[in-house]
Amino acid sequence: MPVKINLSFWLPCFFYLLFFKNAKAQTQYQNSVFQPNIKTVDLFNAQQEGSFPIIGLHSNDVLLLSFDDLNGGSKTYSYTIEHCDADWKPSNLSPSEYLQSFNEDRIMDYRYSSNTIQKYTHYQLTFPNYNIVPKLSGNYVLKVYPEGNPQQPILTRRFYVVDNRAGIAAVIAPSNNVANRTSNQKLNFNVDVTPLNVTNPYAEVRTLVLQNGRNDVSQMNTRPQFIQGGLLQYTDLQTNDFPGGNEFRRFDLRTLLSGGEHVDKIYRDTANTVMLMNDRPLDQPNYTFQYDNDGNFFIRNTNGRDPRLDADYAHIYFSLFYTPTTPNSTVFITGKFNNYNLDESSQMKYDAAKGIFYSNLYLKQGIYDYHYVLKNGNEIDQTAINGSHFETENDYQILVYYKRAGSRYEELVGYQLLNSVKGNSLR
Incomplete structure (x- = not known):
């Protein structure tokens, strides 16, 4: 007797599983x-x-990876790296x-936390090393996973290996x-690609501009505006025009014994709880200087010897007085500490009675930059709450990719770091 299959039930399940699998693979x-x-x-x-996170090809540069496992104990974690193209798709090499x-190696450097309420194991890795050495320039993804289980990574991180053969000269100007303009x-x-012998710049060369190292605030350039011999000019009126944003907000939690910058109250019992001062929108017309670290964070503990091991964790409570523009408006709190991700963990809750967005994040002691992002439906607005000014100090990274005719991968052949205030190459 033939078996009847209910396609109306199984087809949606199949497509959901296919979508979930592809989405999970992409996050890797x-x-x-x-x-x-x-x-x-x-x-x-x-x-x-x-x-x-960039190093020179065949140089003495090394990258430092660190992370904590709050489950404590000792686990055997392995790692590997994979080459990608400029769009962060696998190069299939x-x-x-x-x-x-x-192809892979173990993380051998781990130590246990000391004198902390939250127990954790701190892992650290430097590479390239004797066991993992890239031999091509380009984009790479570092994957860390339990030994023998590379398909279930615990974390992934992007980094870059550059073979500086293209010259870059850049300036920052008002829009x-x-x-x-303000x-x-x-x-x-x-970009001078003369040493590369480029035959078709439109097909072989791409450039990427990042603001403060952020992939979510970036622009890929596929066509120069002008070509003069081996000199490619990216001066189009409409491209590489970034909102300056505002200086990041920050708080200082180098000590849990007394209040630091932007810290209102600290409670210590079976867990550490930190209440930050209330925030308000910074969308005023005039720029006000405030020192920041361009979205970065630094682990510090003034009451210990080694913040990697004796810095404790705390529940950090954020609050923002802000009236949403639409009923569907959502607010996220982001920074390098959470990779600027707009997800459930970074989304703030709204108390309509008090007109306040609030959030609780579990973070390690240190100095943190952060800012607020407004999302209306699918539209993301980085400046509605923070404001935007030409005078804001930002870093810009310029990356030059080259895929020669017949090649199976994109090389990273140029890199320069500019600062909107200093205006010079920093590395």
Whole structure:
């Protein structure tokens, strides 16, 4: 007797599972954390704490990865890296093509927390090392996972390997759009690709501009406005025109014994609880200078010896007096500490009676930059609550990608870091 299949029931299930699988696979090429017990993930060039995670190809540069496991104990975590294109899609190269060493390695450096209410194990890794060495330039994703289970990573982090062969010259100016001249910062830059012997710049070269290292505030350039020999000019009136935003808000929790900057009250019992001062919108017309770290965070503990191990965790309570513009408006609190992700963990709740958005985040002691993001439906507004000014101090990263004719991968052949105030290359 033939078996009847209810397609009206199984087809939606099939497509849901397919979508969920693809979405999960895509997050493995982003800055993601997949387990709630993994906290305080950071990756930077070891020469400068909090710096953009980029190293030179075949150089002495190393990256430093660190994270905490709140479950404590000791676990065996392994890691690997995967080469990607400029859009963070897998290059489909075999590991032997982009690694001149082993395919994976163990994280051997871990230590237990001391004198903290929240017990945790701190893991740390520096690479390239004897076991993991990239041999191609480009975008890479670092994946950390339980030993023997690479399909279930606990975290992923993006980083860059550059082979500096393209020259970059850039300036930051007010927007060409008169309406945005007081709020936006316009980047004009040239790229000298003469050493690369580029035959078709429109097909072989792409440039990416990031504001403060953020992929969510970036612009990919696929066509230069002018080409003069090997000099590509990116000076189009409409491109690379970024809202300057405002200086980040911040709080200082280097000590839990007394209040720091923007800290209202601290309670210590079976857990640490910190109430921050109330925030209000900063969308005033005039710019006001306030020192910040361009969205960064730094783990610090003035009452200990090694903040990696003796900095404690605390429940941090944020509050923002803000009237939503529409019934569907949502507000998120973001910074480098949560990779600027707009998700359930960063979404604030709204108390209509008090006219206040509030949130509770579990963070490690230190100094944190943060800001608020407004979302109306699918529209994301980075400046509605924070304001935007041309005078705001921002870092801009310019990356140059090159895919020669017949090549199977994109190289990263140029990098420059500019500052909107200093206006010079910092690294």
